Amino acid sequence: MNRITAVMKIHAKDKMLWFIVPWCFALLPAFIVNLLIGWLAQLEKGLYTGGLASIFICMMVVGIVTLTKSFPFALGLSIRRTDFFLGTLMMTTVVCLGISVVLLALSVVEGDWAWGVGLHFFNLPYLSDGSLVERWWTLFATAFHLTFLGFVIVAVYRRFGRMGLFVMFPVIFLGGSVLGFLCTYFGWWTDIFNWLSGHSAAQLASWLFVGAVINVFLSFIMIRKATV
Numbered sequence: 001m002n003r004i005t006a007v008m009k010i011h012a013k014d015k016m017l018w019f020i021v022p023w024c025f026a027l028l029p030a031f032i033v034n035l036l037i038g039w040l041a042q043l044e045k046g047l048y049t050g051g052l053a054s055i056f057i058c059m060m061v062v063g064i065v066t067l068t069k070s071f072p073f074a075l076g077l078s079i080r081r082t083d084f085f086l087g088t089l090m091m092t093t094v095v096c097l098g099i100s101v102v103l104l105a106l107s108v109v110e111g112d113w114a115w116g117v118g119l120h121f122f123n124l125p126y127l128s129d130g131s132l133v134e135r136w137w138t139l140f141a142t143a144f145h146l147t148f149l150g151f152v153i154v155a156v157y158r159r160f161g162r163m164g165l166f167v168m169f170p171v172i173f174l175g176g177s178v179l180g181f182l183c184t185y186f187g188w189w190t191d192i193f194n195w196l197s198g199h200s201a202a203q204l205a206s207w208l209f210v211g212a213v214i215n216v217f218l219s220f221i222m223i224r225k226a227t228v
Helices: 002-013 015-041 052-076 083-111 131-185 187-199 202-222
Strands: none
Touching: 002 015, 002 052, 002 083, 015 052, 015 083, 015 187, 052 083, 052 131, 083 202, 131 187, 131 202
């Protein structure tokens, strides 16, 4: 447990990556730009923006950089791969919890007031539907999923090298292309969109979390045998 805590402390010392970049270099600039646009435009129906996605995309980058930057350093301190992974998992969980709580609070503050300029940045239709618990779950599951999506990509590189990435991305692209062709050929798109629209954001976030759990499991397997 001490080594797991040590890994969390290693991550926590990198305040730029885990705390400053997502909030000050991703979300805050997007909010300021959209706030300025809302003030200048003064749209009657308000301004609905996707700038909130910036912090989630940034968390995916955090997942990528963490394994690239901290993994060799941790092994150099004689920390086991399992302890590094568990410490990173706990750090990611804590950070995503913090992000989801703060974003939920900002969406509640924004509410119908919309910052006085009709800007809907944190409180968005569909995404902010449901109870506070459902809204929090949507934010947390999304952040957690994207962080470990970035993590598992680099885990493939650590385990199998460049060849692993050269195989993985074409396979994903080919699989997506085949699936898109089949959906078009058999007319599945309407059923898919109807299925998606029939579920709330929180329900879809639960599926994202299932994907995150799979990524966590795959990352753990690859990290245990990864080279520095």
